[in-house]
Amino acid sequence: MKVKVVLILLVIIMGSPIRADAYIDPTAGGLLIQLLLGGLAGLGVIAKLYWGKIQKVFRWKAKK
Amino acid sequence: MNKNPLSDSASFRDPDGYVFRVDKRVFRALRRSGLDLYQTFRESGAAHWAEQQKLITPSWELKPGERAGFGDLPSDVVGILEQERIPFLSYPYEWSFDMLKDAALLQIDLSLGVAPYNLTLKDATSFNIQFVGAKPIFIDVLSFTPYKPGTPWVGYAQFCQSFLYPLALKALAGVDFQPILRTFLDGIPISFMKKILGMRAWLHPGMFKHVVLQSALQRSFAKKTPELAREFRDLHFSLDHVLGLLRAIKGQVEKLSPPHTLSHWASYPEEHSYRPHAFEKKRAFVIKHLEKIGTSTVLDLGCNTGEFSLLASSHAQQVIALDADPDSVNKLYLHCRGHGISRILPLVSDLTNPSPGLGWNHAERASLLDRCKAECILALALIHHLCLTKNIPFAHIFNLFARLKARHVIIEFVPKSDPMVKELLANRDDVYPWYTRSQFEKEAEALFSIGERLELEEGGRVMYWLISHCNS
Numbered sequence: 001m002k003v004k005v006v007l008i009l010l011v012i013i014m015g016s017p018i019r020a021d022a023y024i025d026p027t028a029g030g031l032l033i034q035l036l037l038g039g040l041a042g043l044g045v046i047a048k049l050y051w052g053k054i055q056k057v058f059r060w061k062a063k064k
Numbered sequence: 065m066n067k068n069p070l071s072d073s074a075s076f077r078d079p080d081g082y083v084f085r086v087d088k089r090v091f092r093a094l095r096r097s098g099l100d101l102y103q104t105f106r107e108s109g110a111a112h113w114a115e116q117q118k119l120i121t122p123s124w125e126l127k128p129g130e131r132a133g134f135g136d137l138p139s140d141v142v143g144i145l146e147q148e149r150i151p152f153l154s155y156p157y158e159w160s161f162d163m164l165k166d167a168a169l170l171q172i173d174l175s176l177g178v179a180p181y182n183l184t185l186k187d188a189t190s191f192n193i194q195f196v197g198a199k200p201i202f203i204d205v206l207s208f209t210p211y212k213p214g215t216p217w218v219g220y221a222q223f224c225q226s227f228l229y230p231l232a233l234k235a236l237a238g239v240d241f242q243p244i245l246r247t248f249l250d251g252i253p254i255s256f257m258k259k260i261l262g263m264r265a266w267l268h269p270g271m272f273k274h275v276v277l278q279s280a281l282q283r284s285f286a287k288k289t290p291e292l293a294r295e296f297r298d299l300h301f302s303l304d305h306v307l308g309l310l311r312a313i314k315g316q317v318e319k320l321s322p323p324h325t326l327s328h329w330a331s332y333p334e335e336h337s338y339r340p341h342a343f344e345k346k347r348a349f350v351i352k353h354l355e356k357i358g359t360s361t362v363l364d365l366g367c368n369t370g371e372f373s374l375l376a377s378s379h380a381q382q383v384i385a386l387d388a389d390p391d392s393v394n395k396l397y398l399h400c401r402g403h404g405i406s407r408i409l410p411l412v413s414d415l416t417n418p419s420p421g422l423g424w425n426h427a428e429r430a431s432l433l434d435r436c437k438a439e440c441i442l443a444l445a446l447i448h449h450l451c452l453t454k455n456i457p458f459a460h461i462f463n464l465f466a467r468l469k470a471r472h473v474i475i476e477f478v479p480k481s482d483p484m485v486k487e488l489l490a491n492r493d494d495v496y497p498w499y500t501r502s503q504f505e506k507e508a509e510a511l512f513s514i515g516e517r518l519e520l521e522e523g524g525r526v527m528y529w530l531i532s533h534c535n536s
Contacts, residue, residue, distance in 0.1 A: 029254065029282025030221030031292045033273065036281070037312065038305045045295045049285055 073427035074191075080206045081141075086133055090150075092123070094143035098206050102145065105208040110181035119174050120202040121194075123147040150203065151382055151409075155429055156190040156226070157246040158411040158419060160394035161234050161322045162401070164241070167193040167200045168227035172314045174202055175219075179307055184211040188219030190226040190251070191429075197406035198397055214297035217306045220313075224274050225251025228317060232271055233257070235320040236264050240390050242412050249423055254279045270316040322394065342520040347375065349518050349527045350442070350474055354379035357472050363438035365415055366446035370396035370408065376442060377407040384436065388414035415446075415464075416454045433467065441470040448478040448485050451499055458498070458507035466511050466534055473512060473530040477504050481523060501526060 035042030075083040080098030084091050094102060102125070105111045114120040126144040131137070134144070156164060167190055175185050185207045192204040229252040230241035237260060244252060258265060258279050265271040285292070338346070354362070354376055362376040367385035369392045376383045385408055387393050396410040413419060418432040443465075450456045465473050478485055479501060480494075505514065505528075512530035519526050 028286045028292065029278040029280075030224070031216055031296070032281035032285055033278040034216045034220055034305075034309055035292075035295065035299070035301075036277065037273065037309055038299070038301060042299065045299065046281070053284065 074429065078206060088149060090147045092145040092147060093137060093141040094145065095140050096142050099143040101206055101209055104210060105183065105205065108181040108183060110178040110183050110208060113177060114174060119170060120205060121148045123205045150194045150196060152384055153435055154195055154409065154411055157242045158413055160390050160397050160410065160412055162394050163195065163397055164227060165231055165317060168231065168317045170200045170202060171223065172310050175310050176307060178208060179303055182211050183208045185219055188223035188226060195409055197409055198400035211303050214301055216296055216301060217309055222251060228274060229257045231317065231320045233260065234322050236268060237261060238323045242390060246419065254282065345520050346527060350375060353474050353529045357440055359440040361438045362440045362442060363436060363468065364442040367396065368392050370410060372442055372444055373408050377405060381407065383408045385410045386413045386415065416456065437469045440472040441465050441468065443473065443475040445476055445478060447475065448488060452485065452488050452496055458504055462508055462511045466532065471532045475528050475530060477501055477526045477528065482525060
């Protein structure tokens with residue numbers, strides 16, 4: 001669990017490996033921050049999304 | 065979508081309706097969705113509440129028999145509203161810090177106030193707010209829409225960009241937002257904000273949330289919006305959550321204040337070079353002519369902190385007070401707000417670079433000069449700055465006064481012998497042989513007659529009352 005939290009915080013603070021492109025939805029950050037500020041359940045959603053992203057990276061590495 | 069030839073050039077984005085003007089009256093044509101929104105807003109009681117609180121411009125529906133003079137309206141227009149006219153349109157890039165802050169608080173207070181009627185605002189652009197004197201007022205009556213449970217505050221990102229970020233730029237970094245908002249009509253982009261604030265954004269709790277975190281989340285999950293909409297529903301995101309966020313962001317806005325150091329110009333009235341009797345003579349001259357003219361609109365160019373705008377407000381229905389220095393304009397705004405003075409509209413504008421026509425087709429936001437029409441112009445302690453700092457010849461200045469339809473001009477000539485002019489020319493060559501009182505009078509008389517002149521001190525500054533040849 002501790003490792004999971006540290007990894008999520010690292011990804012949030014260091015920035016995401018996904019490159020922004022011309023098709024980004026300008027409201028996504030605004031929606032997510034509202035979930036985050038909306039309470040613990042929102043924080044859970046963000047954690048879930050980030051955890052999914054971290055798992056993807058490891059899966060990609062394992063396949064390689 | 066059909067278009068009315070009378071339609072306002074700034075009003076074409078909203079699918080619910082558009083603004084048009086006939087003579088000096090302002091109307092809003094409503095399509096089916098717009099009429100539904102307006103009727104909900106009115107029948108809920110929210111419109112009455114907001115009008116009572118003087119937060120929105122009063123509006124009323126026209127009966128079919130009251131539509132004479134509108135020509136053939138497009139077939140999709142099913143209703144017409146009339147709205148009270150705003151005397152002078154201004155834009156966020158012309159407002160001072162506390163004007164934008166008060167507009168931000170109005171936007172939030174309206175959102176909080178209509179929530180008990182189960183309504184929310186569908187956007188949060190600062191262009192939906194205007195100023196009548198020193199009071200902000202919301203003008204877009206089609207912005208109110210029923211709140212759908214499980215949806216977020218849709219105007220959040222727009223509120224940040226249009227209000228929170230510009231205010232934070234000035235408060236935290238000392239950067240004036242006006243030229244930046246003039247470029248970014250949709251508000252300051254988050255990436256721009258993050259770069260300008262740098263470490264300050266990390267150290268300020270509000271900016272950490274609304275800039276650093278929001279930007280990180282935006283970068284990471286920009287393509288996940290459909291999933292996010294589902295998460296909001298699953299989490300039972302409610303109006304209470306939206307209200308919590310609104311209150312929190314209101315707290316952030318309230319805490320922001322401009323840096324304490326005032327610009328040189330904002331402290332100018334305490335530092336100017338007049339001897340007391342000369343300044344009294346100047347005041348008396350201005351009062352005498354304003355009383356005599358009895359004008360409706362006075363344009364005070366280079367108003368500084370508004371000493372003469374305040375004088376003029378006793379003799380005119382409306383004073384538009386312009387100055388290039390945001391801190392001076394803010395000082396005047398706070399004075400007007402504090403004293404309940406409603407006849408003065410202070411605006412930040414550099415006369416040598418006034419707001420141009422902006423947006424689509426250069427026509428969404430009219431240029432300042434196209435909006436400015438004044439019967440009387442005050443140009444006090446200004447001409448030496450225009451001529452000697454900005455190299456603008458006398459003739460160009462008088463032509464501008466004529467373009468602004470001025471019938472009367474009260475202007476002060478500041479000669480080269482004046483200590484302030486000597487200071488201006490201290491470190492450069494005097495390449496202004498034409499800057500003399502006689503040349504000033506000669507150029508003035510091409511378009512105006514000199515009604516009266518008064519030397520404030522022998523060989524010193526001179527006051528003039530000019531009467532237009534062409535605009536009388």
